[in-house]
Amino acid sequence: MIGVLFADASAVAGQYVLAAVRRSVSVTQAQPISRSALRSIAPAVVVAIDVPEEWGADLFEWLSAQPRKLVLFGRVPSALARDLNYETVDWPAELEADSRSEAAPSREARESHAVVRYTHLVEALGGQTWDRPFERFDFTDEWNNLGYGRIRHDGSIWAVAQAGQVASDAELASVHVAGGRRFSYAALWDADAASVLWINRPVGPCDSFEWRIVENFLSGYRAQALPCQPVLSEIPWGFDAAITSRLDCDESVEAARPLWQAYQRLGVPFTLAVHTQNLIRPEEHAILWELLVDQGQGAVLSHTATHAPNWGGSYEAALEEGRQSAQALQIVTGNPVRYAVSPFHQSPPYALRALADAGYEGCVGGIIRNDPEFVLARGGALAGLPEGFVGHSQQCMLHGDCMLAVGDPLAVFKRAFDLAYDTQTLFGYLDHPFSPRYQYGWPDEAARIEAHEQFIEYIRSRAQMPVFMTEAGALDFLKFKSQTQVIEEDGGFRVLVPTGMAAPYSLGVEFRGAYEQVESGERLQ
Known part of the structure; x- marks a missing residue:
């Protein structure tokens, strides 16, 4: 079991991190623990979130009873800082301004001056020498097509926690401002029978491709000496990449036909998310019927009834948006709709609760501009939402406005896929059908x-064995994964897949440096 440790003051960040860890290792293998549980239960692996200064001695005592693995997000208590050779420094005066990005002009990208820069030492955890700006835009001040969220310097859970320095032989990443290094962002410390992974943010990298280094630390780092936890892969077994795409039908449905025909020629599944006011026009119906009988290669999702910002602004409005849209789609297609796509990718918590109550099984959204808790490194179960409802973030918008005017027009989109491929992330992208008013x-x-x-x-060309999935197929897989349980027993682990639920694809599991297919109930070696 992984103990997830946080005080009441850090409960919001703690719940988001708990959900993120569970999306990787299953709900059974990540449990919240109290401060006293460091002594009474003493799990071999702990994820600690922005713990108070006075808890440092408890963590130090627990870490000394080796073998141990500690993931530390946010502040470094002084009791640990002394042992880890961590020294606090002053904040750079320019960090607040430089953590923000300008809005992106059409066909250009913009990034903040503040950037997280990784060193080659992160390769020990399967990472790369990434540069990760605090904030980045590819379309106005809304979309980051590379998929990650924003880092702030405002005291929030999404901000860097403290300015400090670690030794160069332990530093995985540092913060650079205007080209100059300012303070440490991530570090990895090793003792004879203990390791500590630290990231300078209360929520860690739960909204970024960087989450991959946390998974690799848990599943395989120093496997011969330290405890490891199985990690369930977001890529179905037998494939090295998973891709889903869709068109959001804001103003037209039938206009999607030319692109659908191209996807048919390419042998790639096609998904439409439908704003159901379009269905007032009968000429918009035929493509939906045809798509749903395309031998499993098509899917239809809800894109709300009125495309209202923030789902109408309240739980009640969101509930009605979801109900009306589902009803209209079922009347037209004869099929129930199980998943939704958020208008403008705005996914406030009340709207997600309303969708679950309306009978939906999941939602796609996530955007750097708002609702940071729904920018998810891994898709699956969500903090505060009931079991059976899943979320998936897809921030890559394949629009003409985002094609670069200089150099390779597709460079950003290729980079987005590369990041997903390298970090074993289910990749999603979107576009919109044309309308008489707008061609995106x-x-x-x-x-x-x-x-x-x-x-x-x-x-x-990049992936050897990619699988292209409908949006519904991708969410079905995430739902199946979210209900899979990793069980610890007799010093080993078993993976139990949900019974009575059709498996859309087989699961893979990473453990102690090996990657293998999940065979339900069999013991992991």
């Missing part, structure tokens, strides 16, 4: 189709 920055349909074809060609 594309000069014409032929140019749009060519860009989509080139992007799919790149994905197939």
